[in-house]
Amino acid sequence: MAGTMKQIAELSGVSRGTVDRVLNNRGRVNPEVAVRVREAARQIGYKTKTERKELLKQDRERGLRPVRRIGVVTQLSGASFMLSIRKGLEEAKKDAQAYGIEVVIKECPGVDEEQQCEALDELEELGVDGLAIMPVECDGVRDRLRHMIRDLDVRVITFNTDIIGTRRTAFVGMDNRQGGRTAAGLLGILMHGRGSVLGVIGSFSNSTSLLRLDGFSEELARSFPDISLIGISPSMDRQEEVASIIRNSLKSHPDLGGIFMVSSGQLGIRDALEDPEVKSLLATREDGRRPYIIIYDLTPRNRTLLGQDLVDFVIDQDGYNQGLRAVMSLVDLLASLREPEQEYLYTDITVRTKYTSPEIPETGTPQ
Numbered sequence: 001m002a003g004t005m006k007q008i009a010e011l012s013g014v015s016r017g018t019v020d021r022v023l024n025n026r027g028r029v030n031p032e033v034a035v036r037v038r039e040a041a042r043q044i045g046y047k048t049k050t051e052r053k054e055l056l057k058q059d060r061e062r063g064l065r066p067v068r069r070i071g072v073v074t075q076l077s078g079a080s081f082m083l084s085i086r087k088g089l090e091e092a093k094k095d096a097q098a099y100g101i102e103v104v105i106k107e108c109p110g111v112d113e114e115q116q117c118e119a120l121d122e123l124e125e126l127g128v129d130g131l132a133i134m135p136v137e138c139d140g141v142r143d144r145l146r147h148m149i150r151d152l153d154v155r156v157i158t159f160n161t162d163i164i165g166t167r168r169t170a171f172v173g174m175d176n177r178q179g180g181r182t183a184a185g186l187l188g189i190l191m192h193g194r195g196s197v198l199g200v201i202g203s204f205s206n207s208t209s210l211l212r213l214d215g216f217s218e219e220l221a222r223s224f225p226d227i228s229l230i231g232i233s234p235s236m237d238r239q240e241e242v243a244s245i246i247r248n249s250l251k252s253h254p255d256l257g258g259i260f261m262v263s264s265g266q267l268g269i270r271d272a273l274e275d276p277e278v279k280s281l282l283a284t285r286e287d288g289r290r291p292y293i294i295i296y297d298l299t300p301r302n303r304t305l306l307g308q309d310l311v312d313f314v315i316d317q318d319g320y321n322q323g324l325r326a327v328m329s330l331v332d333l334l335a336s337l338r339e340p341e342q343e344y345l346y347t348d349i350t351v352r353t354k355y356t357s358p359e360i361p362e363t364g365t366p367q
Contacts, residue, residue, distance in 0.1 A: 013036075062158050068100065072104065159326035160208060160319070161206065230256070242272070
């Protein structure tokens with residue numbers, strides 16, 4: 001592959017944003033810096049978007065490239081909920097081949113602006129006609145999506161997570177605010193409308209989690225005013241952090257009635273509840289039981305937690321169809337010029353219990 005903006009930035013000693021402004025003629029840049037950037041681009045064989053479009057056209061006419069190409073960018077690639085999403089993406093990748101469309105998947109390990117920006121730069125340089133992305137809510141990603149939509153005529157569909165201010169075509173995924181309301185309703189019934197609950201979030205930069213928390217808080221205030229939310233603790237999606245948060249919360253709030261968790265690392269629940277000190281503390285409670293716990297995504301590990309009575313409900317968002325529908329909606333757009341039926345393509349919200357989701361052997365290595 002020809003040189004990248006990242007390489008140009010390193011060679012010329014400037015940021016990737018400056019490189020983008022120089023090469024795409026957007027905004028003012030010191031003339032001496034602009035010369036340095038353009039020289040670095042020439043040295044490594046970087047092609048501008050106009051040059052890449054022309055080369056792509058020529059390659060397609062010669063049969064050297066697929067008729068179309070769709071890029072996919074994910075986040076939290078090691079999280080267990082990605083197992084089902086990845087299956088949907090791989091199925092769509094196979095189906096797209098029948099239309100002469102290549103699907104290129106870039107998986108980002110974290111909820112990280114730089115990782116996603118780099119993946120988007122690579123896909124832009126590769127040349128894509130459509131993009132399915134689980135975006136990180138940040139200005140860097142937002143600016144690149146605006147550029148790809150406005151300047152490169154790339155059709156963009158977000159899935160699982162959404163981002164505002166980009167003019168993307170559609171969103172595929174759970175109605176996350178409604179998913180939070182669902183959790184609040186379940187906890188409200190279990191707790192008989194009174195007591196205290198704890199929220200556990202993976203990261204405050206994850207727009208999906210924030211929407212679920214918003215819906216949860218709104219429904220508690222509206223329907224269960226005698227249930228108090230004692231706090232929202234970030235776990236960075238790590239199992240050990242989840243365990244620490246739950247242990248410490250139970251020690252400081254022995255009567256904690258419920259836990260609402262929008263975070264990966266759910267096995268930390270087991271670690272916390274098996275801690276001898278926590279077991280002893282719970283034994284002194286009037287009901288002698290743990291807090292009621294609601295988590296998201298029916299992964300193999302979460303099935304195990306259900307089966308072992310360590311959580312009460314799993315709210316599933318149908319990750320398989322999120323990945324599948326996001327890519328196949330772009331295939332429809334590119335191959336058949338068929339626009340999505342609506343802007344928000346919501347997948348089902350399904351409440352799972354140990355009786356509806358028997359434990360199955362775990363596969364893969366996600367945490």
